[in-house]
Amino acid sequence: MVHSEDIEIAKNARNNAYSPYSKFCVGVALRCKNGKVYSGCNIENHGIQGICGERTAFAKALSEGEREFESIIICAAPKGEEPTNECMPCGYCRQFISEFVDKDFIIGLYDNGNIKEYTIDELLPHAFKL
Numbered sequence: 001m002v003h004s005e006d007i008e009i010a011k012n013a014r015n016n017a018y019s020p021y022s023k024f025c026v027g028v029a030l031r032c033k034n035g036k037v038y039s040g041c042n043i044e045n046h047g048i049q050g051i052c053g054e055r056t057a058f059a060k061a062l063s064e065g066e067r068e069f070e071s072i073i074i075c076a077a078p079k080g081e082e083p084t085n086e087c088m089p090c091g092y093c094r095q096f097i098s099e100f101v102d103k104d105f106i107i108g109l110y111d112n113g114n115i116k117e118y119t120i121d122e123l124l125p126h127a128f129k130l
């Protein structure tokens with residue numbers, strides 16, 4: 001179940017995106033099982049070492065000691081445009097997320113005012129594991 005306030009957090013996080021090259025702004029809200037919510041946005045640079053909004057939020061939460069996660073909302077669109085279509089996490093983020101979540105974790109993609117919900121197994125059915 002997605003918390004409606006997380007949608008607003010994700011939409012607002014888009015305003016902090018640093019994306020001068022792609023002009024594509026991503027905002028996310030990562031909810032922990034303890035109720036805390038961490039926002040994230042994409043951060044680009046001249047090289048290829050930019051970071052997606054999903055991994056930004058996970059890095060913030062993990063570095064604060066969080067280890068149990070409930071859901072993530074992803075909201076994305078070109079700069080200056082309202083988000084309309086769902087934006088799937090990239091392959092790197094899917095693999096990264098799979099390290100830290102269980103089968104009940106919700107990946108919610110904002111789509112025309114609605115949230116489409118997926119599990120990590122649906123988005124990454126054959127995750128790499130050692």
Ligand code: ZN
Nearest residue numbers: 052089090093
């Ligand atoms: Zn990504």
